[in-house]
């Protein structure tokens with residue numbers, strides 16, 4: 001039995017009434033939240049007391065589109081269009097990963113997520129060469145909650161561009177399908193329920209229609225989820241129309257892959273009728289504004305999608321496309337991008353982006369009863385963010401500060417499943433110094449092995 005009382009902070013509950021409690025108190029018993037209210041009303045005595053004066057207490061953030069294996073290649077693929085970016089840089093680098101690179105990159109990424117307040121993430125594409133077991137062990141050790149999706153691919157193509165994938169990234173579909181089942185059996189529900197295993201289908205052109213159907217059936221059988229990139233660039237739409245005579249979501253719907261616990265990353269080019277299908281079937285979209293801006297993929301029509309009833313969460317995507325894994329910064333991108341697109345400062349308010357980073361993310365993963373808000377009976381996934389900074393003073397509206405002024409490094413304390421995994425910005429579960437040293441060493445070795453050199457001024461040499 002262990003108990004923690006967090007008292008004195010501004011508790012932003014994200015509960016159905018969206019209550020914000022000043023001088024709030026949150027009582028944690030083992031891995032669950034057992035009481036939420038005014039600090040003065042909580043009578044329980046706790047083994048550990050955390051004073052939260054001058055802090056915001058928030059549900060842990062949920063990032064629903066992350067590439068763990070891309071943290072190591074941050075800064076290696078800037079200023080390129082998506083296909084060039086994949087073919088010339090990302091795939092060759094990832095195609096040269098060894099198991100230790102995969103583990104180091106994942107740990108680096110988790111470290112960054114913990115230090116910026118993300119407690120749950122959805123990793124979208126793990127290939128065998130990154131070492132699934134090693135990454136799952138690191139996730140267990142990190143104390144975070146995560147969904148690991150094992151890649152399933154059939155063709156080394158992206159859209160209509162055939163055979164463009166680096167040989168090191170190519171895998172056989174039967175092996176992929178078999179491994180999802182094996183990893184699911186070994187890891188799903190492990191680490192006190194913190195680890196889930198999903199299917200990570202390759203984007204259009206990377207699987208045959210038959211393979212998508214098999215993924216759908218497999219996921220139904222295992223009662224698990226599926227994630228994939230869809231509608232990220234205009235070429236996706238052109239490919240689906242040319243090959244299948246359908247729009248991307250229509251095609252996936254026919255393959256049985258539009259339903260709850262299905263997350264489509266990006267959805268930039270989805271149209272009104274596709275939103276209707278997503279809303280009706282309960283599939284979600286991971287909006288990744290920073291990645292979409294950097295790769296110039298386009299601007300997803302997020303307010304319209306939400307109005308149509310689609311559940312839209314937020315994703316940081318990857319090291320070379322963002323280039324960071326800070327969901328607090330992502331909230332600001334998500335809001336401002338829509339305001340300038342629509343020339344409407346009233347759209348995508350601070351509260352909307354906070355919902356995307358918390359309750360909507362939880363809903364996308366089918367974890368809405370466990371995480372995403374501070375409510376009695378939910379898992380104790382909480383973050384404490386310090387307001388004692390010039391950029392957060394004075395505090396009139398805490399939600400405004402979170403969306404527009406805060407940054408990941410304001411997060412002081414992180415609790416997952418009732419366990420403190422970061423305290424006063426010191427990560428207690430992972431060895432930060434060692435991981436940074438490893439990343440420095442392995443990153444440069446990987447570049448050398450791949451034959452890619454990065455000029456220090458970013459210009460072609």
Ligand SMILES: [Zn+2]
Nearest residue numbers: 229265317318
């Ligand atoms: Zn992605």
